[in-house]
Amino acid sequence: MDETTRRVPVGVIGTGSIFNAYALGLSAIPQLPIVRVADLDGERARAAAEEWNIPAWGTTEELLADPEVQVVVNITPPRAHAALTDAALRAGKHVYVEKPLAATAEEARRNIETARETGKLLGGAPDTFLGPSGQTARAAVDAGLIGRPFAASSFVRSSRAETWHPDPTFLFTEGGGPVLDWGPYHIAALVNLLGPVSRVVGATTRAADELTVTAPERRVERVGVTVDTHATAILQFASGALATAMYSFDVWDTTLPHLEVYGTEGTLQVPNPNRFDDPVLVKRRGDEEWTELPAVMDPLTPAGARAIRGPGVLDLVRHLGGDLHRASADFAFHVLEVLERLERIAPENGAVEITSTVKRPAPLLGIDVGPLTR
Numbered sequence: 001m002d003e004t005t006r007r008v009p010v011g012v013i014g015t016g017s018i019f020n021a022y023a024l025g026l027s028a029i030p031q032l033p034i035v036r037v038a039d040l041d042g043e044r045a046r047a048a049a050e051e052w053n054i055p056a057w058g059t060t061e062e063l064l065a066d067p068e069v070q071v072v073v074n075i076t077p078p079r080a081h082a083a084l085t086d087a088a089l090r091a092g093k094h095v096y097v098e099k100p101l102a103a104t105a106e107e108a109r110r111n112i113e114t115a116r117e118t119g120k121l122l123g124g125a126p127d128t129f130l131g132p133s134g135q136t137a138r139a140a141v142d143a144g145l146i147g148r149p150f151a152a153s154s155f156v157r158s159s160r161a162e163t164w165h166p167d168p169t170f171l172f173t174e175g176g177g178p179v180l181d182w183g184p185y186h187i188a189a190l191v192n193l194l195g196p197v198s199r200v201v202g203a204t205t206r207a208a209d210e211l212t213v214t215a216p217e218r219r220v221e222r223v224g225v226t227v228d229t230h231a232t233a234i235l236q237f238a239s240g241a242l243a244t245a246m247y248s249f250d251v252w253d254t255t256l257p258h259l260e261v262y263g264t265e266g267t268l269q270v271p272n273p274n275r276f277d278d279p280v281l282v283k284r285r286g287d288e289e290w291t292e293l294p295a296v297m298d299p300l301t302p303a304g305a306r307a308i309r310g311p312g313v314l315d316l317v318r319h320l321g322g323d324l325h326r327a328s329a330d331f332a333f334h335v336l337e338v339l340e341r342l343e344r345i346a347p348e349n350g351a352v353e354i355t356s357t358v359k360r361p362a363p364l365l366g367i368d369v370g371p372l373t374r
């Protein structure tokens with residue numbers, strides 16, 4: 001049967017915050033029906049199944065034993081990814097995992113080996129670069145619209161997860177942080193546009209050790225911060241291009257762009273790479289104004305599924321025949337390795353000590369800072 005229409009039933013493990021986005025996205029793709037959901041919290045799985053008319057719900061073991069499920073979508077927190085992916089591959093399922101592919105590159109590497117051993121496909125988010133924005137930007141770069149791309153900037157500008165996620169604990173512990181939580185969108189977008197990364201230098205810090213959760217439907221009141229939540233880096237691409245990056249959960253707000261690519265003939269303004277279909281703008285040498293590029297639309301992805309999570313799962317099942325899918329484990333692994341290297345950078349690794357020091361200049365006297373305090 002044609003890979004573009006073949007029905008491939010999906011089982012989803014994890015019915016937390018991001019589940020509705022997947023349920024909505026996949027509901028627009030008739031060939032990918034969700035036939036079963038599972039969650040550690042059985043009640044949450046049941047409620048999700050009822051809300052989305054999914055015929056079966058239960059434990060992960062039941063999902064993996066269900067012969068109808070051919071593809072498992074693993075959208076549990078990062079620290080649960082590797083073990084569940086391994087179990088699903090060994091149960092004979094193809095697997096698509098939310099980002100990061102695993103909490104560590106080492107775990108991800110083992111998952112990739114298991115996929116090879118079992119002959120099953122393994123793919124991973126982000127799939128945002130498959131959306132209209134990512135593909136429009138890619139078409140512009142490939143067409144030479146900005147000449148030779150020699151540099152980029154990439155800024156994760158804030159997250160405020162503590163203000164909206166009911167339990168943001170995983171975002172502030174191993175496998176989370178701005179580098180591993182948001183970084184994947186940026187690195188995936190950059191690799192899509194500029195090719196692989198070959199070197200990274202940088203440094204990380206954190207602004208607080210604990211945060212108060214203010215999300216209206218919070219399940220926890222406070223979270224301990226055990227990973228660095230502000231990173232700054234220089235990425236060098238195999239092409240020679242350089243990117244300046246700042247990935248932060250600590251910055252409250254900023255006017256920095258999400259992502260820009262600088263070419264010898266102009267600049268490409270790429271929208272938030274955590275979204276699928278915002279406009280891509282270009283300003284070429286001599287232009288006075290930014291011009292919005294016509295969006296590139298994949299004719300094989302149903303319109304309702306283009307701007308929401310799911311294109312990566314569709315990309316995977318379209319390649320069950322054997323060709324390399326785009327949101328592949330190898331792609332997600334490269335993204336994870338870059339980010340893990342950045343997160344684990346030791347100060348002595350590539351950094352040059354400054355030998356001089358200086359006292360911070362005293363402020364001018366007599367300035368009234370009253371209006372600035374509250």
Ligand SMILES: NC(=O)c1ccc[n+]([C@@H]2O[C@H](COP(=O)([O-])OP(=O)(O)OC[C@H]3O[C@@H](n4cnc5c(N)ncnc54)[C@H](O)[C@@H]3O)[C@@H](O)[C@H]2O)c1
Nearest residue numbers: 014015016017018019039040041075076077078080098099
């Ligand atoms: N929330 C978002 O906006 C968002 C956006 C993009 C990607 N993601 C990614 O999606 C994944 C899930 O994030 P979330 O925000 O939905 O998390 P969440 O904590 O809201 O939900 C995770 C769900 O997985 C379940 N779970 C945990 N361990 C499990 C296990 N071993 N077996 C079965 N179920 C288990 C939990 O009970 C929970 O219901 C993460 O990888 C995250 O990076 C989240």
